[in-house]
Amino acid sequence: MFGMNKNDTTMLLLVAVLTMLAPFILNPFPTDSGLAQFNAGYPDLMQRFVIFGIFAIGFNILFGLTGYLSFGHAAFLGVGSYSAVWMFKLLSMNVIPAILLSVAMAGVFALVIGYISLRRSGIYFSILTLAFAQMSFNLAYSVLTPITNGETGLQLTLNDPRILGVSQTADGSIPVTSLFGMEMRSTYEMVVGPWAFQFNVGYYLSALVLLAVFYLSIRIFRSPFGLMLRAVKSNQQRMNYTGLNTRPYTLAAFVISGMYAGLAGGLLASMDPLAGAERMQWTASGEVVLMTILGGAGTLIGPVLGAGFIKYFENIFSKINESVLHSWFSALPDGLEDLLVTLVYPFVGKGWHMTLGILFVLVVVFLPGGLVEGGQRITTWLRSKKADGNKPTSTTEPAE
Amino acid sequence: MGILEVKGVNKRFGGLQALGDVNLSVKENSVHAIIGPNGAGKSTLLNVLVGKLIPDTGSVMFDGQSVLGRAPYEINQMGISRVFQTPEIFGDLTVMENMMIPCFAKRDGAFEMNAIASVLSQKDVVEKAEHMLKEMNMADKRQMHAAALSRGDKRRLEIGMCLSQEPRLLLLDEPTAGMARADTNNTIDLLRQINEERNITIAIIEHDMHVVFSLADRITVLAQGKPLVEDDPQNIRGNPLVREAYLGESA
Structure with missing residues (x-):
């Protein structure tokens, strides 16, 4: 279907089902149950899942295919966000032109930074991209204040000279971002018994964009261009002596992944029209590296999983504070309760980074292929178990 | 006039004269061997021919065009393919993918942004690669990762990849080094x-005299960066200069 083989079609359909039904899937616990805080099905977080999924899918086109590890991709995310907010300020509150400008601007930045950085490979390439990203961050923070509004961050005001649209609404407030009249923030709440499921316009727009760019990344992976990118990772020497110029291939991959990052930045600003310099900081660049490796670099679905995983931790685990822990263990005797809370506390709340770090180490050491490899191992194990159960002597593998 | 004409090539690394006034003429459709003891400048000469090194003086003409100053990929597109001493293949890719890459390079040139079409929809490339694998007797290994091949198979694959580009000149750097008889x-x-x-x-650059004398129509002997003699195999065997410089040890 759509020019893809069966496995890829299945994967795309799986992602489609997961994203479309996310408000149900991420809200398994009734609203007033004790486990409700593990629910991730609220618009803000769901938007983050898919937007950072887009960011990671794009990063994977560069890192997963060519092996060039960029430590500065957050710069493109930031450029995308600033571009989108400026479009809201100057042109219209419609998200389409804002997102288009985000992608284009990120593409231009990626072309310039990539052109210079790709003269080197390996660690030198990583350091160059990191240097460019930190430069962008510092410029956005200080010198470029007229454009970026410095440390306050770029926001909409009541006096924006919006060409298509009004500076303020009739009741004197800032207009909200929309897609041809559909407001990004508008949410429909469906109450089923003790559950409340939320369907948000912004989330569904982002999810549709994710599906589109996921499909595009499948096509790139399976194309002659994708094959060349994998060849770059495998053996550049052989590429050169096979009459292939590696530079334009890596630059094209860099620009494409920069545009994905710009798209993610534009979507972030479309959901919440403000852009700050911290979006470009090196920790943000490092985060997308973690997402890609955690999920499985070079696999199609890995980066999406990794992005969801990290964002879930960041938003859910970080909210478990001491009083929540006490309420969990309240049934136990006092001394035991305090002991357990003391033991668990460093790993939740503000300590969520520690849990994530430990998980990351475990994944890298035991599952170098990321969560995707974990999934594959489980499937193989289940299959072999099933085969054992049905037919103990099922050795139908051809012997070469 | 040969297909490859090297004239007066000098290359110096600091105080070392790696190549001194090297002249070489490779005739079309011949097998030309370049031999010489260790440090004679054979590999330096090869690196000059493929564009990895630029000589200090001299000219290298391939089919009437200068190759000097061109990048390796450009020289390859002119029709010179190189086989390395240790097989250089795409270890992470399957044998079939390895074979398709030079076919794409032959069809589309040094860069082609073909990012939407599926690889398998490129029927001409797929057919050509499969044909080539059959000729190399590797069709049954098409789905294997190239890194998992035996040394001999890696060599065959590399040669096959070079052939699928339909080169006019094939350069080989000790292709049988470390191989069983x-x-x-x-x-x-x-x-x-x-x-x-x-x-x-x-x-072909070769150490193994068995290989050289079974293949070559013409032999150039290098010693200390200078061409000692260029002649037919039977004359080389009897040449006292060559015996002294090189063959004396092994022949």
Whole structure:
């Protein structure tokens, strides 16, 4: 279907089902149950899942295919966000032109930074991209204040000279971002018994964009261009002596992944029209590296999983504070309760980074292929178990 | 006038004269061997021919065009393919993918942004790669990762990849180094077949005299960066200068 083989079609359909039904899937616990805080099905977080999924899918086109590890991709995310907010300020509150400008601007930045950085490979390439990203961050923070509004961050005001649209609404407030009249923030709440499921316009727009760019990344992976990118990772020497110029291939991959990052930045600003310099900081660049490796670099679905995983931790685990822990263990005797809370506390709340770090180490050491490899191992194990159960002597593998 | 003409090439690394006034003429459709003791400048010469090194003076003409100052990929697109001493293949990719890459390079040139079409929809490339794998007797290994191949198979794959580009000149750098005698003989047969059936000119750097004398139509002997003599194999065997410089040890 759509020019893809069966496995890829299945994967795309799986992602489609997961994203479309996310408000149900991420809200398994009734609203007033004790486990409700593990629910991730609220618009803000769901938007983050898919937007950072887009960011990671794009990063994977560069890192997963060519092996060039960029430590500065957050710069493109930031450029995308600033571009989108400026479009809201100057042109219209419609998200389409804002997102288009985000992608284009990120593409231009990626072309310039990539052109210079790709003269080197390996660690030198990583350091160059990191240097460019930190430069962008510092410029956005200080010198470029007229454009970026410095440390306050770029926001909409009541006096924006919006060409298509009004500076303020009739009741004197800032207009909200929309897609041809559909407001990004508008949410429909469906109450089923003790559950409340939320369907948000912004989330569904982002999810549709994710599906589109996921499909595009499948096509790139399976194309002659994708094959060349994998060849770059495998053996550049052989590429050169096979009459292939590696530079334009890596630059094209860099620009494409920069545009994905710009798209993610534009979507972030479309959901919440403000852009700050911290979006470009090196920790943000490092985060997308973690997402890609955690999920499985070079696999199609890995980066999406990794992005969801990290964002879930960041938003859910970080909210478990001491009083929540006490309420969990309240049934136990006092001394035991305090002991357990003391033991668990460093790993939740503000300590969520520690849990994530430990998980990351475990994944890298035991599952170098990321969560995707974990999934594959489980499937193989289940299959072999099933085969054992049905037919103990099922050795139908051809012997070469 | 040969297909490859090297004239007065000098290359100096600091105080070391790696190549001193090297002249070489490789005739079309011949097998030309370049031999010489260690440090004679054979590899430096090869690196000059493929564009990895630029000589200090001199000219290198391939089919009437200068190759100097061109990048390796450009020289390859002119029709010179190189086989390395240790096989350089795409270890992470399957054998079939390895074979398709030079076919794409031949069809689309040095860069082509073909990012939407599926690889398998490129029927001409798929057919050509499959045909080539059959000729190399590797069709049954098409789904294997190239890194998992045996040394001999890696060599065959690399040669096959070069052939699928339909080069006019094939450069080989000690293609049988570290091979068992049986593998060496297979490689000799393969190279002779390539030369005779495909009319591809071969220039080969080799240590193994068995290989050199079974293949070469013409031999250039290098010693200390200078061409000692260029002649037919039977004359080289008897040449006292060559015996002294090189063959004395092994022949």
